[in-house]
Amino acid sequence: MKDLKYIHFFEDLLEQADNELVRQERESGGVAVGYSCYYLPEALLNCGKAFSVRLRAPNTGSLDISQYYMTSFICGYTRALFERAFEGGMNFLDFYASSDTCQQMVRVVENIRELELISNPRFSWGIIDAPLKLTPHGLRLYVEQIRGHILQPLAERCGVDVSDAAIRAAVEEHNEMCAIFEQIAALRREDNPRVTPREFHILSLVSYACPTARILPYLRETLDELLVRERDASDRWRARVIVVGSELDDYAFTEILENCRCYVAADRYCFGSIPGRQRIPLREDADALEQVCRWYLETNQCPRFMSQEKILQRRELVSELAKEYRADGVLYEQAKFCDFWGYERTLNTQVMREEYGLPTLGIDREYVVRGSGQLATRIQAFMESLEIKKLQGGGEDA
């Protein structure tokens, strides 16, 4: 297929956290809010003049400094964020919104705070305590934490408008972006799809890493282009999979899958589009903040939710996605040293296979995966097994 018009521009945007659009937005008075977890409602971080940047550390090389401060047994993503901050690559941040949900993640901001790593006089941070199950009092706690530790400091220290009207405006813009993604995601259900997994991953990443208002025009145009895009003559994909797992902001991972002719039909991982790129329904007669928080709690797929209904919800969602996107298998990926996904991957690799009848592969990976031959070998083997199952008649013996 012909390259998308903006794909190289998008790739360039992903080369650094403080990218061109982030710089433009800051220069026009925007307040850059860094975050790294779905527990921080993205839509709320885009209120008023604030704009969210889901934190990444592209082109990570040596992690020597973070190894001293955080040991070598910590997940590569958090170490890379720390290293980038230590090097001065996060000085563009005005606010760091964090959550005490994954302890390794929250330690990044605590190290940044203690070592005063962000050289930006306006810089401050907020850490929320979020519940691990869905209850009315859990929602109350969540709303209060978001209000008290994120919105209030943003308003007081950075002059951000966090009123109900500002939240509604931010959600409206967020929904516009999600509507685009819903249409692009629908293309992935087609035979011989018009969007490749790599392209989709890149689109998803730029939507998280750039100010929504500035990336929207490019996304709109890309959608229009995709809708009329001419497909390749033949379907080159050997199998379709759903990727489920922890934080994944390196599209090189998807490239490896693509090179094995594995089509990522649905992306259920942190930084992916499920959840995160679905429109938030807002009623006029209720508090916008509470509605947004409820949405994020209900749709959150983090394995730290330990109540039975959420554990089942996570598995059911993967099973539904497999049907909806006609996936042949599931790939559970886990960032090395991630405790949450370490357990989730272990258990669900077996549960999805045995109880849901879905061929499932579990892998762990480093933060930077580019050129990982070992990973490619495992994916190829998985592809072969899926092909064999197809030949044998649908994988009943999985």
Added chain:
Amino acid sequence: MRKGAADNYRKGTAIARHREWRGWRDTVYDYGQWCRLWGTLIRWLFSHLIQNVKAIFRYRWMFSYLTVPSFFDRLCFGLRGAALRAARNNLNYLARDVTRTLTTIFSADLHLHPGSKKAEALNRRILCFDELLPALLGKGFPNCKTILFQEYPMYLPSLINQHSPVHYISQSELYGLPADVCPLPSFEAGLAIEDDFPKIGCCMLSSNMPCDGSIMTSMIQERRIGLPTQPLNVPLRWKRGEVQDYAVAEILSAIAFLEEHSGERFDWDALRDACEIWNEQNKAKFEKWELNRTAIPPHTGASAWLYRIFEHQAVCGEREALENDRRVNALLREQVAAGICPKTIRHRAVVWNTPANNYANFNNWLLECWGIDSVCEMIDIHGTGLIDTSSRESMLRGVAEMIETSTMRAHTKGGSELMLDDLWEKYEAYHADMILMFDQISCKGVGAISGLFEEGARQRGIRMCTVRQDLMDPTSITRREMRNDVNVFMQTVVNETPLDPSLVDFDDDESW
């Protein structure tokens, strides 16, 4: 040449050839207490002989309990005077309580009594709690017995016998669990996978304590154990006032869950009585800490911190435990008043981070080999608030705070500043001259701020010795390697010679 302590050890096991000579009075006392322990164990064994023998053969971890006399001896190694008496009192109380609980567990265990109506009836009166949840809340159900579910098959065996976790951790890893996760939840997962948890109880109150790994292991346990389960979600930023309403709401929800499954009404008066006893237990502990701040720290080491953990978790609100505290404190007070220090103390150390379960008597070795007295330990400090029993609301808030500041969690959750600031504060308060920092390699929450400890100690000019360990997995880091970290530090940084050179290097890999 004077014989050293290690000259009395059998090669490879470090098990003593004969009992330690501590002078006439202490040796006779120690022997007497050792005989009392045997009495407790023999009484327990014969009280339900067939059931207990079946349990020993059914559960791999039960084997560890057979080595308890040796474990207690290790914890009393080198102790003299009041420290020895305090240790033996604490440990023998622990033995009495644990054997009673094991009897309840095995009497109700459907693995041992499949289809037994009697066992089923007993199970309706057993409330299972996650081991990190203090049993205090269960005191509101005086007709029920609260059992810390993982305490007896996992936590205690990991202390008693260093090899007990190895098989279960291997099972978890064979199941697919990464080897880098903390051995504690991995051990628990292994027990669940092996179906080696006793089949007891009417319901289970799980929790998100102490760490991310524990949250996740409960998913595997819940699936394998099959009891009706409710997670008690304990706030993480527990210092914040605004999270306390949530904590109280969670406790009320847990009470409703326990009422539903036990068929019992919650008795607030019974909870009040237990809270008042717990407050007295806590006050007794405060006194012990104060005594350890003096020039003669009368009781330090695992027989103090292990007892504290057990008291906070399992026997909080128990009058018998309080009586033991009072007895022990009287002995300690007496020694401090007399100005007698029976040991050579060269250094006063604050020991930070979770200790290694697989080397519980590490403190004894520190004192005997290098004269390093562990005057303050992080693991000893938790649940320090007194519960205001004047109203239900205040009592609930007090219980919530006690749970929030449970073992390990009081420091490892709530923000890095809690663990950091308290360390520098304790260093001053206990007149310490060094810090012994455990680098628990699989503890990610603490590992991720390890640089801050290093920097903080350097800025303050504090001597800090880092000791690597893996909580309860001796296959990652052995006891010998832990000792070596201290030896290298003391010899090359502090330039000291050991008090007992025979203890510098010996092989105890095969020891329990």
